[in-house]
Amino acid sequence: MPGTLSRTTVGIVGAGPAGLMTSHLxxxxxxxxxxxxxxxxxxxxxxxxAGILEAGSARLLTDTGVSDRVRREGRPHAGITLRFGGESHRVDFHALVGENVWLYPQTDVFADLAAARERDGGDVRYGVTGTRVTDLATDRPGILFTDAEGVAREVRCAVLVGADGSRGVCRAAVPEAARTHFSRTYPFAWFGVLVQAPPSADELVYTHSARGFALVSRRTESVQRLYFQCDPDEDPAAWGDDRIWAELQARVRGADGFALAEGPVLDRSVLRFRSFVCEPPRHGNMLLAGDAAHTVPPTGAKGLNLALSDARLLAETVERALATRDFGHLDAYGPRALRRAWRAQHFSYRMTTLLHRLPDASPFDERRQLAELSVLVGSEAASAHLAEGYTGLLR
Ligand SMILES: Cc1cc2nc3c(=O)[nH]c(=O)nc-3n(C[C@H](O)[C@H](O)[C@H](O)COP(=O)(O)OP(=O)(O)OC[C@H]3O[C@@H](n4cnc5c(N)ncnc54)[C@H](O)[C@@H]3O)c2cc1C
Known part of the structure; x- marks a missing residue:
């Protein structure tokens, strides 16, 4: 049944980074x-x-007036460490390409965006149920939902934005014949833990080991975020603190004596991931942004950054279409967003396959990965290319 009707220019499903940044811009x-x-x-x-912002994402938050908190409370990371063969090798982004990234958790990005929308009088409805989108191929698409007070609502708009993540309703509402999916699944996942312990390293440590990948990162002065490669069907409940620490320490151990600072595990979960792109990211007057349009493995730290860059491109496109009253301008969004998304896919895929151990990996495969890693840290050109990809210069 249609609900209480209201109108807006742009209806947005999803209050993640893509949806809120689009609304703000x-x-x-x-x-x-x-x-x-x-x-x-x-x-x-x-x-x-997510926890890592490219320099361009940090600038988007500050320069468009969301908040300058990232500059005050975020931590600039001028490089990463690649750890393999039991040794650490730093890739110095600042020296190589003059950029850094920022350690600034997605929880803070959300808090800043939500506060900015509230400060500026934005209309954001949390806690709705039964979201549906309709009439996408018309000039009056709509969002139907029941609000947090239980009132059925219908919002009609000129442009609809599907920013509802990888399992949302918007992409699913596009007829299958009108979309093509490109995807790759991986035979591994990440076991992620949040632990009460001081940082083990100043910057992120990406570790290749015979037991599989591990990532060391920090959240605050007293909380670390750590990950290790696991089976996609791993049960987090089967892992007690001692077992988790033994596995993590075994993966980072080396002749140089590097070891992780330990503490109680506050949270544990298994994160499955895949590489995925939906083309085109448009159907009628609906545009898809962020994880609704594409997902990347977290190894390259690109998911959140892609969501923010989609929001920027999308807002620019919609502004032009409305200013000229020519909705043909919406065509420009897909190619621009897809170029950036596929570059990020390539980077994330490369980082993932470089650092993880395939279940059927042979000794040849492992030695080839080690050779690639040694080229990456041994050649200034190769290191600079990695730095360009990581800091977001390859847009
Ligand atoms: C567990 C986990 C860990 C991750 N770690 C990393 C990382 O370390 N590094 C990295 O770069 N990326 C990481 N990512 C990816 C990154 O968080 C995403 O790429 C980013 O959140 C994308 O933003 P988004 O706004 O497109 O989607 P989302 O942040 O997913 O926001 C979509 C919003 O839509 C809402 N929604 C969904 N369906 C509906 C519906 N039917 N009706 C109304 N609302 C709906 C959801 O509640 C959600 O708030 C991780 C993702 C997950 C799930």
Whole structure:
């Protein structure tokens, strides 16, 4: 049944980084929008996800007036460490390409965006249920949902944005014949833990070992975020603290004596991932942004950054279409967003296959990976290429 009807210029499903940043940028251009999300604000704020912002993403937050908190409270990382053969090798982004990335958790990005939308009078409806999108191929697409107070609503708009993540309703509402999916699944996942312990390293440590990949990162002065490669069907409950620490220490151990600072495990989960792109990221007057359009393995730290860059491209495109009253301009979004997304796919795929151990890997495969890693840290050109990809210069 249709609900209480309202109108807006841009209807947005999803209050993640893609949806909220799009709404913020549109508001700066004087374009009104309504954002709906089926999670509560507290639920989104408490979901641990990405942690690394490219320099361009940090600039987008500060220069467009979301918040300058990333500059005050984020930690600039001028490089990463690649650890293999039991030794650490630093890749100095600053020296190689003059850029750095920022350690700034997605929970903080969300808090900043949600606060900015609230400060600027944005219309964001959290905790809705039963979201559906309709009439996508018309000039009046709509979002149907029941709001947090239980009132059925219908929002009609000129442009609809599907920013509802990898399992949302928007992409699924596009007829199968009108979309092509490109994907790759991996025979491994990440076991992620949040631990109460001081940092083991100043910057991220990406570790290749015979037991599989491990990633060492920090959240605060007293909380670390650590990951190790595991089977996609691994049961987090089967892993006690002692077993987790033994596995992590075994993966990073080396002749140089590097070891992780240990403490109680606060949270543990298994993160499955895949490489995925939906083309085109448009159907009628609906545009897809962020994880709704593409997902990347977390190894390259690109997911959150892609969501923010989609929002920027999308807002620019919609602004032009509305200013000229020519919705043909919406065509420009797909090629621009896909160019960036495929470059990030390539980078993330390369980092993933370089550092993880395939279940059927042979000694040849392992030695070839080690040779590639030694080229990466031994050649300035190869290191610079890695630095360009990681810091987001290859857009
Ligand atoms: C567990 C986990 C760990 C991750 N770790 C990393 C990492 O270390 N590095 C990295 O770069 N990336 C990581 N990512 C990926 C990164 O978090 C995403 O790429 C990023 O959140 C994408 O932003 P988005 O706005 O497109 O989607 P999301 O952040 O997923 O936001 C989509 C929003 O849509 C809402 N929604 C979904 N369906 C509906 C519906 N039917 N109705 C209304 N609302 C709906 C959801 O509640 C959600 O708030 C991780 C992802 C996960 C799941």
């Amino acid at each position: 549109l508001a700066r251009a004087g374009i009104d929008s309504v954002v709906v999300d089926h999670r509560t604000r507290a639920e989104i704020a408490g979901t641990q996800r």
